[in-house]
Amino acid sequence: xxxxxxxxxxxxxxxxxxxxxxxxxxxxxxxxxxxxxxxxxxxxxxxxxxxxxxxxxxxxxxxxxxxxxxxxxxxxxxxxxxxxxxxxxxxxxxxxxxxxxxxxxxxxxxxxxx
Amino acid sequence: xxxxxxxxxxxxxxxxxxxxxxxxxxxxxxxxxxxxxxxxxxxxxxxxxxxxxxxxxxxxxxxxxxxxxxxxxxxxxxxxxxxxxxxxxxxxxxxxxxxxxxxxxxxxxxxxx
Numbered sequence: 094x095x096x097x098x099x100x101x102x103x104x105x106x107x108x109x110x111x112x113x114x115x116x117x118x119x120x121x122x123x124x125x126x127x128x129x130x131x132x133x134x135x136x137x138x139x140x141x142x143x144x145x146x147x148x149x150x151x152x153x154x155x156x157x158x159x160x161x162x163x164x165x166x167x168x169x170x171x172x173x174x175x176x177x178x179x180x181x182x183x184x185x186x187x188x189x190x191x192x193x194x195x196x197x198x199x200x201x202x203x204x205x206x207x
Numbered sequence: 208x209x210x211x212x213x214x215x216x217x218x219x220x221x222x223x224x225x226x227x228x229x230x231x232x233x234x235x236x237x238x239x240x241x242x243x244x245x246x247x248x249x250x251x252x253x254x255x256x257x258x259x260x261x262x263x264x265x266x267x268x269x270x271x272x273x274x275x276x277x278x279x280x281x282x283x284x285x286x287x288x289x290x291x292x293x294x295x296x297x298x299x300x301x302x303x304x305x306x307x308x309x310x311x312x313x314x315x316x317x318x319x320x
Contacts, residue, residue, distance in 0.1 A: 129309065136211075136297050136311030137250070180250070184307060193238060193257050194265055195309070199249030 097181045102202045105171045113166040113201055115181030120161050124183040128155065128166045131178045131200070140166065140179070144186070176205045209234045213298050213312035220288055221320050228283045228315050230298030236310075238301045239281035240265070241273065243294040244314075250297070256281055288319040 098116040105111040117126065127142040141148055141155045143164075148155040154167040168175055180200040185192040211232045220226055230239065240255035242265075252265030256275040270292055272284040281300075285292060298312040 127309075136314050137299075137309070138311065139308040142308070193240065193255040193263060195240065195252060195255075196266070197242070197250035197252075199247075 096196055097183060097198060099179075099181055099198065099201045101199065102204065104204045104206065105168075105175075107173060107205055107207050108170050111168040111171045111175070111203065111205075113168075113179050113181075113203065114163065115165070116163045117181070117183055118162045120183055121185070123186050125186055126155065126157060126161075126164050127182050127184050128153070129180045129182070129197070130175075131180070132174075133177070137180060137197075142184070171203075171205045173205050173207060176203055178202050209310065211298055211300050211310050211312040213296075213315050215315060216313065217316045219318045219320065222289055223287050226285050226288060226317075228285075228296060228298075228317070230281045230283065230300075230312060231279050232281075232300040232310065233279065234300065234302065234310065235278065236300040236302050237278070238303065238307070239275065240299045240309075241271070241281070241283045242297045242299065243267065243292075244297065245294050253283070253296075288317075290319050293317060293319045 125142050125144050128140040129137040131137040141153050143155045156165045178200040180197045214229045237258045241253040242250045244250050251267045253271050254273040256262045296315045299309045301307040301309045
């Protein structure tokens with residue numbers, strides 16, 4: 094199964110942009126890139142996902158490299174509430190079989206300083 | 208309200224005493240999955256189910272069982288719990304299709320003494 098690599102931790106200052114990287118060099122053509130975050134004492138929650146083009150929503154932006162072997166989650170203005178563990182996972186758009194084996198790993202722990 | 212409900216929220220038990228952690232979703236999702244989370248190890252998948260009566264092993268299935276008799280429920284069964292199964296457990300579900308967002312429950316903190 095395709096896996097992702099993320100830095101263990103990152104720090105940011107409040108109200109500054111944050112760029113969280115993710116490497117997925119073995120990504121297949123049918124894999125979507127999904128990002129989730131886990132706030133302290135909560136279950137993970139969906140942030141954003143994309144296939145090839147950059148994506149924006151009210152929470153964040155997702156920048157996907159042209160070769161799709163890496164992506165970056167962008168928080169435009171970090172707040173203290175954005176302090177969380179961020180996970181990048183790959184999800185095959187063809188539903189069935191081993192596509193259910195979703196690997197989250199350890200994610201990136203983001204700290205936000207006031 | 209769309210949600211994934213896990214019960215109990217906290218559970219303390221003793222080695223060898225069978226237990227079940229329940230997971231239920233009200234979104235008619237086909238896919239459901241169980242994860243455990245341990246310090247320094249991140250989220251690791253235990254089992255998943257692509258639909259009713261269809262289950263498969265994740266990365267750490269040893270010591271666990273699951274069943275999927277109904278679409279909404281996906282219980283996690285520990286037939287003979289051991290201390291190394293002390294962990295925080297999360298259930299997740301999603302629908303099928305290109306926009307398959309995973310929805311997670313609030314977690315079950317299990318302690319096996």
